[in-house]
Amino acid sequence: xxxxxxxxxxxxxxxxxxxxxxxxxxxxxxxxxxxxxxxxxxxxxxxxxxxxxxxxxxxxxxxxxxxxxxxxxxxxxxxxxxxxxxxxxxxxxxxxxxxxxxxxxxxxxxxxxxxxxxxxxxxxxxxxxxxxxxxxxxxxxxxxxxxxxxxxxxxxxxxxxxxxxxxxxxxxxxxxxxxxxxxxxxxxxxxxxxxxxx
Amino acid sequence: xxxxxxxxxxxxxxxxxxxxxxxxxxxxxxxxxxxxxxxxxxxxxxxxxxxxxxxxxxxxxxxxxxxxxxxxxxxxxxxxxxxxxxxxxxxxxxxxxxxxxxxxxxxxxxxxxxxxxxxxxxxxxxxxxxxxxxxxxxxxxxxxxxxxxxxxxxxxxxxxxxxxxxxxxxxxxxxxxxxxxxxxxxxxxxxxxxxxxxxxxxxxxxxxxxxxxxxxxxxxxxxxxxxxxxxxxxxxxxxxxxxxxxxxxxx
Numbered sequence: 535x536x537x538x539x540x541x542x543x544x545x546x547x548x549x550x551x552x553x554x555x556x557x558x559x560x561x562x563x564x565x566x567x568x569x570x571x572x573x574x575x576x577x578x579x580x581x582x583x584x585x586x587x588x589x590x591x592x593x594x595x596x597x598x599x600x601x602x603x604x605x606x607x608x609x610x611x612x613x614x615x616x617x618x619x620x621x622x623x624x625x626x627x628x629x630x631x632x633x634x635x636x637x638x639x640x641x642x643x644x645x646x647x648x649x650x651x652x653x654x655x656x657x658x659x660x661x662x663x664x665x666x667x668x669x670x671x672x673x674x675x676x677x678x679x680x681x682x683x684x685x686x687x688x689x690x691x692x693x694x695x696x697x698x699x700x701x702x703x704x705x706x707x708x709x710x711x712x713x714x715x716x717x718x719x720x721x722x723x724x725x726x727x728x729x730x731x732x
Numbered sequence: 733x734x735x736x737x738x739x740x741x742x743x744x745x746x747x748x749x750x751x752x753x754x755x756x757x758x759x760x761x762x763x764x765x766x767x768x769x770x771x772x773x774x775x776x777x778x779x780x781x782x783x784x785x786x787x788x789x790x791x792x793x794x795x796x797x798x799x800x801x802x803x804x805x806x807x808x809x810x811x812x813x814x815x816x817x818x819x820x821x822x823x824x825x826x827x828x829x830x831x832x833x834x835x836x837x838x839x840x841x842x843x844x845x846x847x848x849x850x851x852x853x854x855x856x857x858x859x860x861x862x863x864x865x866x867x868x869x870x871x872x873x874x875x876x877x878x879x880x881x882x883x884x885x886x887x888x889x890x891x892x893x894x895x896x897x898x899x900x901x902x903x904x905x906x907x908x909x910x911x912x913x914x915x916x917x918x919x920x921x922x923x924x925x926x927x928x929x930x931x932x933x934x935x936x937x938x939x940x941x942x943x944x945x946x947x948x949x950x951x952x953x954x955x956x957x958x959x960x961x962x963x964x965x966x967x968x969x970x971x972x973x974x975x976x977x978x979x980x981x982x983x
Contacts, residue, residue, distance in 0.1 A: 548828070548830065551802055551803055552806055555806070580830075580852070581853040646927055646928065646929050646952060648855050648898055648928070648929075650734075650737075650899060650929050651734040651735055651737050651952070651953070651982075653733070653734045653735065672735070672982045674807070674808060675734065676830075676855045678854075678855075695733070695734055716806060718807075719775075719806055719807050722806060
């Protein structure tokens with residue numbers, strides 16, 4: 535059973551529909567007790583860093599999520615769900631992230647912001663999520679901020695938008711992607727399928 | 733490098749896709765779910781649905797269409813037409829939209845952009861501007877291009893960005909369905925004044941004119957309807973033409 539952490543993110547339904555399409559069982563998690571019995575967890579994302587963190591706190595899901603990742607249980611963060619794994623974000627200075635990946639989330643400052651559209655992802659490490667997907671394949675991005683991990687070894691995919699930045703992370707059973715696999719047509723569905731089958 | 737997007741637009745009235753010229757002379761162009769499937773198979777980068785029916789029933793039909801499309805088409809979906817409140821936005825998002833487009837309601841109450849942006853994030857809020865030239869200026873029109881709001885279209889784009897719009901869908905009323913090309917002067921003027929992406933719409937009739945929207949109009953995406961609905965071009969034709977002229981597309 536896959537749990538989708540619900541902190542009010544706008545695209546929760548898109549993630550559900552993609553899992554439905556893949557024929558995968560899932561349920562929505564709105565409080566800590568609902569994490570019992572899950573095999574995998576997804577932190578979806580659309581929205582602002584602070585608002586997302588506040589909501590996750592309100593639902594008591596911060597500590598269980600941090601513990602889940604520290605215990606190296608299967609996890610997938612999407613978009614803001616990737617950014618929330620970091621220490622802090624320029625979007626809302628002073629607001630603490632989950633801090634399971636040391637580093638900062640920064641704003642694009644020399645391009646059209648938000649980046650909206652299809653961009654290429656190049657593998658920079660061994661990510662099982664990219665199995666069967668061409669290197670440099672297109673995924674759909676929708677964001678104004680990007681993650682800058684302190685340890686470059688956690689990066690598994692890179693993209694370019696004026697600057698080169700980390701668009702995929704991988705450490706143990708924790709995965710995170712800056713793009714929206716649930717909106718990235720065949721490549722995105724394949725990536726989700728790969729994660730589900732891990 | 734993010735690619736330039738090709739976005740088919742489905743104007744929906746009472747559950748059917750329709751298309752007119754200069755916002756008038758509407759004719760039937762098919763079933764929206766069938767068309768959405770077809771464009772997805774052709775590698776459309778996103779889909780936009782605009783409800784042009786005035787009735788409550790038409791809106792409900794639209795939500796059903798989006799609900800159905802979002803179960804099988806996994807690319808971004810924008811829904812517009814008749815969205816007046818944050819609650820309307822919520823309903824569209826719940827049905828499966830990723831973004832909502834507002835036009836008339838935002839001109840009446842610009843705070844709607846701020847409220848929507850606060851509730852769902854700026855990336856979710858598309859400001860649709862129906863612009864028409866009168867004298868030396870472009871004005872933003874309401875009610876499907878019928879009424880002049882009196883607001884300068886370019887200033888309105890700048891104001892909307894500050895309020896929290898994440899994208900601008902720019903429709904030229906003068907050019908809509910005419911096939912004489914985008915209003916490049918207007919498109920470039922807005923694109924150079926805002927930092928958020930601009931989608932060009934209204935008037936393209938040839939591959940060259942579509943390309944000009946990006947190269948001369950500086951648009952980040954092009955939105956088109958009848959050229960695709962009536963099979964004059966496929967999305968692949970457009971992407972091949974863009975690639976040939978070194979405009980990056982998802983390919």
